[in-house]
Amino acid sequence: MVSGVSLGQLATRFGLVLRGDPDVIVDRVATLSGAGPGAVSFLANAKYRQTLASTQASAVVLEADDLEGCPSAALISKYPYADYARIAACLYPTPTAEPGIHPSAVIDASAQVAATAAIGPQVVIGAGVLIGERVQIGAGCVLEDGVSVGADTRLAPRVTVYRQVRIGARCVLQAGCVLGADGFGIAKDAGAWIKVPQVGTVVVGDDVEIGANTTIDRGAIEDTVIEDDVRLDNQIQVGHNVRIGAHTAIAACVGISGSTTIGKHCMIAGAVGIAGHLEITDHVVVLGLSMVSRSLTQPGVYASGMPVSDAAEWRRIVARLRHIDGLTDRVRALEGVVEAAQAVMK
């Protein structure tokens, strides 16, 4: 946390219009309801508009339309959540480790580590690894032979990066994620399985975030590719040869089977399952717990998640659904009878 910044400085730095005293100092962020003097808050979700009137924040980042209901100073923004993010980043700079290599780290002699990089304790770095400027490698990470990590990328503790994986600049990898494990390639032969060598790798673009315990498999032959500015939440599984387009965001617990391509600017909600060998076009939104088992060639919003009912009611629904085939036949039979009757009546 920094010691504080004036509203005037924030307005100038981020190009916002300030309503209020430019000399007021803020030194932290808070929710509208949790804020007190010294805190800056934001309004970006209509759901919280009713809380605005009673906020004790020193300043609120909001859209011009919400200005009237704001009791405090205001920083007027077209994209309040984005400008809030910038202000928060200014008040809470990312903790950075001191450059240098911790003595407990095991670094192969052929690895090239930038002098400005910080390599934490118990890190293992293999042969030929390239570590860019200002990179941070958290405690206990393992980077196998031939890995490269672009400038300003940060690895949290205990990340595993298999051989030859290439990671771009300004990425953030959370703890426990695994990049480049073997894809699930097995071939049946006389009743037993043979492992199919996975000879591709993983290529991660710039500005990518990868969540805790997320796994991205290396390609079977060609590479698995995560394009620039992709944002992956925790516990996502990305199969071999998947390609995820730039600016796509994927929430936690999603599974993407092998050789599927997801377009740019897509948003995939939590726990969605996507089958293999599909093409999902740009600007597709998939709602939570849905199953994508065919290619989606048109932008749009897709869903198949089933919301909970009372369990007893749900059991009845399921029982009825199992007979929907028969029910449809019964309706057709009734239609036939009615039609015949109507014909007679004429």
Place this chain on the structure above:
Amino acid sequence: MVSGVSLGQLATRFGLVLRGDPDVIVDRVATLSGAGPGAVSFLANAKYRQTLASTQASAVVLEADDLEGCPSAALISKYPYADYARIAACLYPTPTAEPGIHPSAVIDASAQVAATAAIGPQVVIGAGVLIGERVQIGAGCVLEDGVSVGADTRLAPRVTVYRQVRIGARCVLQAGCVLGADGFGIAKDAGAWIKVPQVGTVVVGDDVEIGANTTIDRGAIEDTVIEDDVRLDNQIQVGHNVRIGAHTAIAACVGISGSTTIGKHCMIAGAVGIAGHLEITDHVVVLGLSMVSRSLTQPGVYASGMPVSDAAEWRRIVARLRHIDGLTDRVRALEGVVEAAQAVMK
């Protein structure tokens, strides 16, 4: 494993009524069907009642109602599974490491580690960390700056705890779990994403168990809170700002989106998905693979999981379901015709 304990001792220590010879020694636990002499077993699930008659166990923990069918000595209990758990804990004491700090551990000089704590090999402990009495930190764990761990808490190997996370007393954290990674906070700005700083932390109460590879994200602004006696299975994802109420148990593979509150004494079965910004009241039970996409304000049992059918039959059901809208219209049309005909008949 201890060298054995007499049934009389068990009855006394746990307040159970013994039917049988108090001097019989038991030294291990077993299932009813797998038990032999020297083993103590239990009956807590009606499903296994038929196995009771043929058990070779030296003693069985059971309810008074099941006594008649029991061929062996019996320890009569109101809660046989709970009393079995106590007896098993007595026969199989938790393996404990010797107090002290392994020489390969890297401990910041400002950390305070109780003399009775055991810090395993390759552990990394940051600045200002507080480690309570008799805490065990398994090999390869990473505790970032400012973390605190209450007395008698045990971390299995390779647990990651991000900065400032607070963990209570008598907790058990299984391998690979990650506490305090950044929540999934991203803001759209001109077609690209900006990372929203996650400035809250995670607060874990007392007597909490956290399963292997489970992830609990730090709060965006305020904290993510896991109350006392919460039990989390493996591979659960807990989003930022979630609160889980005391005594709630959650099975494996559940995902909970950000800012949702789950009440006390809830039971969430495996692979349930819970959307964000919801309120789930106390004493809610959600059955497996369900989707909770609205707040649940009433205690009760909820479900939306769809049981498997034969695949060909399921395809027909899905095809019919897609036309349920039309089917409903057809039924309405038939009702109209029939009603009109009935009006004419009158």
Place this chain on the structure above:
Amino acid sequence: MVSGVSLGQLATRFGLVLRGDPDVIVDRVATLSGAGPGAVSFLANAKYRQTLASTQASAVVLEADDLEGCPSAALISKYPYADYARIAACLYPTPTAEPGIHPSAVIDASAQVAATAAIGPQVVIGAGVLIGERVQIGAGCVLEDGVSVGADTRLAPRVTVYRQVRIGARCVLQAGCVLGADGFGIAKDAGAWIKVPQVGTVVVGDDVEIGANTTIDRGAIEDTVIEDDVRLDNQIQVGHNVRIGAHTAIAACVGISGSTTIGKHCMIAGAVGIAGHLEITDHVVVLGLSMVSRSLTQPGVYASGMPVSDAAEWRRIVARLRHIDGLTDRVRALEGVVEAAQAVMK
């Protein structure tokens, strides 16, 4: 990668019929569309048959029936994917570490490590551990007391193996997987939970692959068992006392609840959830995102995954489905009216 091998050598070594020049050298694998001279490719999926005509590969592994459409040399195989796997394994031998123990590893004096084994940096090996011939233990792995690992098994970095777990020969364990964490055993007692000691272990057969961040819990009383040649993808959860039969393959993100038995030669697709205490017979196939909540006693293909629709359409379907009970009643009522009318008409 090796320096290359002739088609004649491949045909001889793997018992394939070669059509073409036996002296042509190949040194890599490629997809049909991505191949150039020097690459060997394969055709095993009808979907890619149209690509065959234009491939630039030096040779293609295919079935005799596809020979006519192949513009290049061909290696004729009954199981092209399996023979491709063998050829790829020959061109891309598994990277092997040098035998020996890295000086940063912490090995208990009572552990027995074969001289041909390779123990990576920062590894921790407990008391009484047995490491077989040519075993590879990746950086940062933790093997607790009493673990045994059979010959030629490879552990990627950062694998955790709890006490007493036994792993067979020729297995592959990917990064971040956890074997032998406590199963989710809790007993309710006066409104609070008691932890039930998990005194079994995990027994893994030969030729098993376990994916990244997959978790396999130790048994509550008896053992969790993974039989020979089982193939588990990433982020799978296997509960305590589960048994998975030989040659069964399970895709990513599957969850299997405690005490369930899965037969031999089963195939479980991604994100399937399987309830506890079930019996799944041999040769069962379960399609993706299905819920198995009853025992499956007949071989066959099962499903309950719901494919996505347009979200607005899906909302209508869900709303109608909620009234399927009423709809069925309305159809029955109509049938009653029609039947009565028909009776009158006669």
